[in-house]
Amino acid sequence: MNVRTLCLAILYDKEASGYEIRKMSTEGEYSFFVEASYGSIYPALQRLESEGLVTSHIETHEGRPAKKVYKITETGRETFRNSLFEPLNQDVFRSEFLFFARFASILPAELVERRLNERLADLDDLIASFNKMLKECSRSEDQWLIRFGIEAHGKARDYIAQHKQELIAMAQSDPETSQAAE
Numbered sequence: 001m002n003v004r005t006l007c008l009a010i011l012y013d014k015e016a017s018g019y020e021i022r023k024m025s026t027e028g029e030y031s032f033f034v035e036a037s038y039g040s041i042y043p044a045l046q047r048l049e050s051e052g053l054v055t056s057h058i059e060t061h062e063g064r065p066a067k068k069v070y071k072i073t074e075t076g077r078e079t080f081r082n083s084l085f086e087p088l089n090q091d092v093f094r095s096e097f098l099f100f101a102r103f104a105s106i107l108p109a110e111l112v113e114r115r116l117n118e119r120l121a122d123l124d125d126l127i128a129s130f131n132k133m134l135k136e137c138s139r140s141e142d143q144w145l146i147r148f149g150i151e152a153h154g155k156a157r158d159y160i161a162q163h164k165q166e167l168i169a170m171a172q173s174d175p176e177t178s179q180a181a182e
Helices: 003-013 018-026 038-050 074-083 096-102 109-136 140-170 175-181
Strands: 054-061 064-072
Touching: 003 018, 003 038, 003 054, 003 064, 003 074, 018 038, 018 064, 038 054, 038 064, 064 074, 096 109, 109 140
Parallel strands: none
Antiparallel strands: 054 064
């Protein structure tokens, strides 16, 4: 999936400004699907508009700057739907946490333990936010996705909790070596 398809997906449900599309794709419900930067969304919207897949209009509100709002066309809806028939790429998974864990053996045990505990707390917060979203969600497809997220992150949390001592044991326990590593 690319940024162009992501923009069509967001506009499939409702009109949105470029800012709203960026927000939904970087920190909102669409941030879980594909990586989209601020710099890639606006060029994609311009291409979609030039191809007749979206239209735009300017909305003005008193006391606020005008904003350009995009709306998907029927051709855009058909293009988006057809894109869903294309073969899926492999999921891309990148994790700074796993990168950190990869080098646990050169780090102080105290730091490794702290990062593991931070990760557990972050996962607890994420799972709690998913549970909150699930209660507020009415679309069956969205509920399925949220439950998938709860399950996947719950399994990751369980693995870390059950095996964190193994990673801590791989870290350096000697205070002198630990200070040199910092």
